[in-house]
Amino acid sequence: MVVSELCLPSLDGHSLGVTLREPARRALGVVLLHPATAVPERLYAPIADALAARGFAVVTYDYRGIGRSRPPRLRGFSATMLDWADLDVDSVTEWARQRWPDAPLLAVGHSFGGHAIGLCASSRHLTAAALVASHAGCLRFITPAVERWRATALLKLVCPLTSAMLGYVPSRRIGIGEDLPAGVARQWSRWTSLPRYFFDDPAVDAAQRFARVNTPLLILGFDDDPWATPPGIDLLASHFTSARIERHHLSAKAVGSGPIGHFGFFRRQHEATLWPTLLDWLEARAVAA
Template identity: 45%
Template sequence: MSNNETCVIDSVDLCIASRGGGQIRGTLRTPSDTEPSALVVVHPATAVPERLYSAFATYMAEQGFAVISYDYRGTGKSGSPKVNRSLRMRDWMDQDVPDVAEWAAAEFPKLPRFAIGHSVGGHALSLGSGVDGLLGMVSIASHAGVTATIPSLLERCKVWLILRVAGPLTGRVLGYVPGSKLGLGEDIPAGAMLEWSRWSRKPGYFFDDPSMNAAHRASQVTGPVLSIGFSDDPWATPQQIEAITDHLTAAAVERRTYSPADFGVAAIGHMGFFRRGLREGLWPEVVAWLREQERQR
């Protein structure tokens, strides 16, 4: 199917039970006039609602993929952050990501499967969560989120205030972090913020947290990995992206860094990959990489 061709797609709401309790809500999109050629699961970033991924998921369905997008528990449609106040980032990575991946594998047992992880979604994949049986995975702007490495002093101070002061304080007082008011995106559980805050102070991020066993887990991940970053991303610098991918010692990692000028847009940054302005430029690059993995299987 060509990049310019569109088709009618079917969209179904999902509700997946989590091994950690509660439910994960998302959306399954499939082409309505043909059988999907492969399955793609989009694992989201922290405090990013599923709706950010809807245009990209629709595009991928138009290209012939079955596509699943969703909200982590305690965010968006998957439950109140206050009710889920104790949920940590590792719970998203080690429970929600494999929960959705396993549901997808059971629902589409005959399809080749891929995963796309945005930021913390890419962290989960890099630690081996939700990767069983994948033909390949794509990591978007997924980096070691160490505050001290942010190049811009202004941005570094802003993130420091959120992760060290405002986020932990509101989390402890309210039971959740009002991300929408702090410029983070969606509201998130207090547990996630407190763990994020701790990791952001460590030079190796969660690789310096012994309880994560992160280096060993990453070394066990195999298969092809496409890791994408952007020259204008204020957080996910090439150095910090490679602080993750350098641990994928058993995987075949391809690193790409794009600039806004490559696609004639003003900015991409940390969130821009999934915006409609890159539909005709960058998104086909990912489709081509996925198709190449299908051909080589």
């Protein structure tokens, strides 16, 4: 496997930090790993290594404002979650399609990364895609109640106040991931209060975007995930009206390799238990293509 770090210009010229893993032999296909909100690409390094060992070329990256795609100063930096989808995800997808024009193109979206698969016009180029812990992020879907109160305080108090005072959200200091651009935090906060998340935001037109996706989808959820609960996953999945969906809601206790939650799927402790579900599915779709 050859690992390369690249700087990829997005559609509007912003530089994105990208890591490319290429197998020694001809790639079986290309897998794009779209991150969750405030999550740097390094979380996905272990599963990216496993995918490369299976023969895939694997692309991980950071959204603008995050990790290696962060500017010198976040104060005053203009970015929204919709920018992540329309500019960053589309840029990475189009770049990969041009670099490997004859290879099956697949994607794995974690949380917001799964949203982006539904939102992006470039998803029409995908052979297949998997959504891990992706859900309509309405606050009312979060359980238990104490986690819902914590999320409400974060999104309705901490994010608006700190973004107004500092020009960004210092998430690292709070212990909730990477710092967030103010526009990202504000848009996320607004969507969480809408009855159907961004499907109720007319500026997004999310329902029509999701309906364009006609590729096979694997949707994975976990019973100890307080954020991506079944009602939220149901709402998100219901808008993929043209896709062929295979869905699994897995029990952390039955799996037996420890807690999963919203982020744990990508940790190496689940390599032998959870990852084969995803890796086998992607490999089968690539081979079939």
